[in-house]
Amino acid sequence: MKVTVVGAGNVGATCADVLAYREIANEVVLVDIKEGFAEGKALDIWQKAPINLYDTRTVGVTNDYSKTAGSDVVVITSGLPRKPGMTRDDLISTNAGIVQSVTENIVKYSPDAIIIVVSNPLDVMTYAAHITSKLPRTRVMGMAGILDTARYRAFLAEALNVSPKDIQAVLMGGHGDTMVPLPRYTTVGGIPVTELIDEETLNAIVERTKNGGGELVKLMGTSAWYAPGSAAAQMVEAIVRDQRRVFPVCVKLEGEYGIDGVYLGVPVILGKNGIEKIIELQLNEDEKQLLETSRGHVKEVMEALDNINAAKA
Ligand SMILES: NC(=O)c1ccc[n+]([C@@H]2O[C@H](COP(=O)([O-])OP(=O)(O)OC[C@H]3O[C@@H](n4cnc5c(N)ncnc54)[C@H](O)[C@@H]3O)[C@@H](O)[C@H]2O)c1
Numbered sequence: 001m002k003v004t005v006v007g008a009g010n011v012g013a014t015c016a017d018v019l020a021y022r023e024i025a026n027e028v029v030l031v032d033i034k035e036g037f038a039e040g041k042a043l044d045i046w047q048k049a050p051i052n053l054y055d056t057r058t059v060g061v062t063n064d065y066s067k068t069a070g071s072d073v074v075v076i077t078s079g080l081p082r083k084p085g086m087t088r089d090d091l092i093s094t095n096a097g098i099v100q101s102v103t104e105n106i107v108k109y110s111p112d113a114i115i116i117v118v119s120n121p122l123d124v125m126t127y128a129a130h131i132t133s134k135l136p137r138t139r140v141m142g143m144a145g146i147l148d149t150a151r152y153r154a155f156l157a158e159a160l161n162v163s164p165k166d167i168q169a170v171l172m173g174g175h176g177d178t179m180v181p182l183p184r185y186t187t188v189g190g191i192p193v194t195e196l197i198d199e200e201t202l203n204a205i206v207e208r209t210k211n212g213g214g215e216l217v218k219l220m221g222t223s224a225w226y227a228p229g230s231a232a233a234q235m236v237e238a239i240v241r242d243q244r245r246v247f248p249v250c251v252k253l254e255g256e257y258g259i260d261g262v263y264l265g266v267p268v269i270l271g272k273n274g275i276e277k278i279i280e281l282q283l284n285e286d287e288k289q290l291l292e293t294s295r296g297h298v299k300e301v302m303e304a305l306d307n308i309n310a311a312k313a
């Protein structure tokens with residue numbers, strides 16, 4: 001299996017590293033626009049192979065998409081990260097240009113690839129990659145839900161003093177302040193979380209999760225990469241190993257949850273064909289309302305992208 005990761009910065013290099021040391025692919029191609037940057041990161045990861053004992057070949061290139069030809073999966077992480085004081089949506093005009101040009105190059109050399117978008121604003125960059133690629137919606141998706149759910153699970157594990165391995169959760173909606181954590185579907189070793197934690201603490205954890213990306217931007221001056229890079233690699237693994245894992249993934253909705261034409265995180269089954277199935281949960285009225293707010297926000301940012309593209313045309 002061959003996997004390309006575009007953008008050899010913090011998230012891209014972390015993703016490539018996880019793909020290599022966990023031997024998720026035979027070959028990982030790292031692409032960046034900065035001369036020598038991807039080559040250096042790929043070489044460093046390859047030189048770690050004798051220490052960490054893996055044989056995945058890592059190759060770096062500067063903008064040479066011919067080396068990505070025949071990739072089974074492509075992860076797009078190229079683009080600016082936000083700085084303190086910015087929202088993810090502030091990145092739209094720069095990152096849309098980058099994601100759209102990268103996608104054109106990707107489909108030219110790997111027309112059968114499955115594309116996983118990571119660049120922000122996530123839901124709208126997934127839209128940008130999808131319309132540029134002209135691939136079926138099952139093959140162009142965004143990574144955010146695994147990350148947001150992981151933050152929620154990590155905070156819960158800390159509060160309950162249990163292993164994060166035993167916390168199962170699902171979260172829906174856009175990747176932003178309007179994301180929709182679903183405590184009703186959260187369990188700890190099979191026990192509903194609501195039986196183990198008081199409402200006030202749970203609500204505080206939900207709020208912290210919503211602001212999880214911003215918390216790290218404030219601490220580090222740029223956005224997170226270890227958890228995001230690993231989350232993208234986990235999606236690649238589910239696809240290349242046809243694991244049929246159940247994850248929250250951003251995809252274009254076409255009638256599911258009563259929503260049409262908007263890109264939102266929903267639980268899906270992820271396997272060799274990409275999104276094998278979208279799972280439709282029976283949401284209660286409060287959850288439906290939260291999802292509707294999230295839909296409205298993502299739709300507005302999608303329209304902003306349409307306006308940017310129309311102005312360029
Ligand atoms: N979806 C998520 O949950 C999530 C999580 C973390 C970060 N992100 C987003 O991922 C993106 C990358 O974050 P980062 O921390 O890795 O940033 P970074 O600045 O460390 O890396 C980005 C890389 O993209 C490269 N790049 C820019 N234009 C390019 C092009 N046209 N072709 C190839 N490479 C190009 C840059 O040279 C840089 O090396 C940001 O948009 C960030 O907001 C999303």
Ligand SMILES: O=C(O)C[C@H](O)C(=O)O
Pocket residue numbers: 081082088120147175212213214216217223224228
């Ligand atoms: O917060 C960001 O800007 C990056 C990413 O979306 C995250 O949630 O870590």
